[in-house]
Amino acid sequence: MFSLDDAYLFAQVVEHGGFTAASRATGIAKSTLSKRVGMLEEQLGVRLLHRNSRTLSMSEAGDEFFRHVSAMLIEAEAAEARIKNRLAAPRGNVRVTASVITARHHLAPILPAVADKYRDVQIMLHATDRMVDIVQESFDIALRDHHDPLPSSELLQQRIGFEPDLLVAAPSYVERAGTPANPESLQAHEGLLNGSITKPPSWCLQDVKGVSLNVTARMRAFSDDPETLVSMALAGLGIAALPRCICEPHLVRGTFVRILPDWIAGGATTTLLIPHRRGQLPAVRAIADALVGTLRSRLQGQSARNPPLPVL
Numbered sequence: 001m002f003s004l005d006d007a008y009l010f011a012q013v014v015e016h017g018g019f020t021a022a023s024r025a026t027g028i029a030k031s032t033l034s035k036r037v038g039m040l041e042e043q044l045g046v047r048l049l050h051r052n053s054r055t056l057s058m059s060e061a062g063d064e065f066f067r068h069v070s071a072m073l074i075e076a077e078a079a080e081a082r083i084k085n086r087l088a089a090p091r092g093n094v095r096v097t098a099s100v101i102t103a104r105h106h107l108a109p110i111l112p113a114v115a116d117k118y119r120d121v122q123i124m125l126h127a128t129d130r131m132v133d134i135v136q137e138s139f140d141i142a143l144r145d146h147h148d149p150l151p152s153s154e155l156l157q158q159r160i161g162f163e164p165d166l167l168v169a170a171p172s173y174v175e176r177a178g179t180p181a182n183p184e185s186l187q188a189h190e191g192l193l194n195g196s197i198t199k200p201p202s203w204c205l206q207d208v209k210g211v212s213l214n215v216t217a218r219m220r221a222f223s224d225d226p227e228t229l230v231s232m233a234l235a236g237l238g239i240a241a242l243p244r245c246i247c248e249p250h251l252v253r254g255t256f257v258r259i260l261p262d263w264i265a266g267g268a269t270t271t272l273l274i275p276h277r278r279g280q281l282p283a284v285r286a287i288a289d290a291l292v293g294t295l296r297s298r299l300q301g302q303s304a305r306n307p308p309l310p311v312l
Helices: 004-016 019-026 028-043 060-088 100-117 173-179 181-190 226-234 242-254 282-304
Strands: 049-050 056-058 092-098 121-127 139-148 155-171 189-193 203-207 213-214 218-222 239-243 267-275
Touching: 004 019, 004 049, 004 060, 056 060, 092 282, 100 139, 100 242, 100 282, 121 282, 139 155, 139 239, 139 282, 155 173, 155 242, 155 282, 181 213, 181 226, 189 226, 203 239, 218 226, 218 242, 226 239, 226 242, 239 242, 267 282
Parallel strands: 092 121, 092 139, 189 218, 189 239
Antiparallel strands: 049 056, 139 267, 155 239, 155 267, 203 213
16 A cells, blocks of 8 residues: 555645645655655556646646545544544543442432533443453443452453442341341341352351351342342341442331341442543543542442441
């Protein structure tokens, strides 16, 4: 393929009516311009300009080539202007993926204000508990809830906060079965358990002093869907370990009571991830910063309304 730089210089010579004027306009020596146009003609295998000491004119091939090059340069300038405009202010689509819990309980309350602040940005939220490949599936931002450290990758990672799982039960269950006095006594209680069905479900409990132990209650029911466990717990079937964002409204209303309030049953860390190639776009950066700030404040606000949590 011919040199695009040489095509640009050829267009400059034509537009300015000669090598001398083009040299003044571009700051490139006349001899260099002549040499570069000659190289272009050699690459194309045709003469583009008829030139002598006094006159300069385009050949038929040169005229056709100039019309195409001019159109190309107009498109290039438009592309440059569009990119500069994108870099000047947040605008365009930003695709976000998050777990269903995060989307419902954390993003839904804050996204209206974020969207109102950045009115030229269209936020496209995809809520799923599937592990999304954000690079292959062209997502700009992922909010990932994880119990174990994320593997190292080329994604930009920013830790937002920690969401503990609380042990809760309906008042009717406590009236019927009593209140566990310590973690060991949970083994005599009915458990509404989640996790992997390939191994016996259990709770890994931690207290504020850093003590950790595994406890297995008598399994009354099992589900990998938190909302189903909420319904079962509200019906008084047993004790469940549920994310604090799900438990808190029920604790406030009194439809749940906290079991062993000095302990948590593990929890999930929320981390924001961005592909490197998307991380510098103003719209992506603006939405990412807004999500980190508001979600971090939200999680810290929940911590302030509850007893201190273990540092995990």
